[in-house]
Amino acid sequence: MNVDKLLKVQCKSDRLWISDRDGEFIQTDLQGNKLKKIKTRGEDEGYHTVTQDGDLIFTDKNRKAIYKKVQDNKITEFFNTGDWEPYKNINGDICTSDFNKEAVVVVNKSGQHRFSYIGQGSVFCPYGICTDVLGHILVCDEISNSVHLLDQNGQFLSFVFTEKQLVKYPRSLCVDNEKNIYVGQRYSNTLTVYKYLQ
Structure with missing residues (x-):
């Protein structure tokens, strides 16, 4: 594409x-x-x-x-x-990617804070965010050129992919029902498709 x-x-x-x-x-x-x-x-x-x-x-x-x-x-x-970028999870939580606060912030459907996720160690620059049918939260990290996979309670599960897969500046993403992840990259006109959760 x-x-x-x-x-x-x-x-x-x-x-x-x-x-x-x-x-x-x-x-x-x-x-x-x-x-x-x-x-x-x-x-x-x-x-x-x-x-x-x-x-x-x-x-x-x-x-x-x-x-x-x-x-x-x-x-x-x-x-x-x-200014905000919301995404709703299967349990009704609202998941947001806050680039300025360097965190994923999740509130329940009443607006009460549930948790914040601040990455895995070094500087975390979250951008695109989405959820899948299992309630996982996926978020792009432009600094580490990776996508983080979290459970619906904000616990880190794994990196879906890292810079080794030749993705630079992942900025946006979504998933389909076939467990494909579509990743858009900043400074690129390419939409890359990967299989995840095999």
């Missing part, structure tokens, strides 16, 4: 939503065929997720708002917020 200036990728069943640094969201099938393209006002953002119904939810940092695009391509303001 070839997307210029890729920022974030999100998988929902047999579709991918990919964002780029120019404020565009591209929907593709798993073979990389472009299905839809949406141009937004936001640049250098790309924070988005996809609902169970397939609706795209994305942020606009300048307007501090979250928007929702439903299946009929209508875009509406969902609500106003500050």
Whole structure:
């Protein structure tokens, strides 16, 4: 798959939503065929997720708002917020990647802090974050060029891959139901697919 200036990728069943640094969201099938393209006002953002119904939810940092695009391509303001990148886990927790605090922060559905994860030793620069159907939390670390695999309680399980797999600056990721992980790399227009949890 070839997307210029890729920022974030999100998988929902047999579709991918990919964002780029120019404020565009591209929907593709798993073979990389472009299905839809949406141009937004936001640049250098790309924070988005996809609902169970397939609706795209994305942020606009300048307007501090979250928007929702439903299946009929209508875009509406969902609500106003500050700067954050949320991801919801199977148990209802909200998982966030906080680059400035160098931590993954998880709160329950009532907003109460459950735990923070600060990496494995050296400097931790979390960026892209996602969860899988088993409740695992996966997070990109741009400094160590790796993806950390955590359980739903924030315990480190393993590195999904490291710099040895020739991934540089992992910035975004998502997983599908076939245990594939899709990784977008900063400064690259390549989306790499790996098998994990074999």
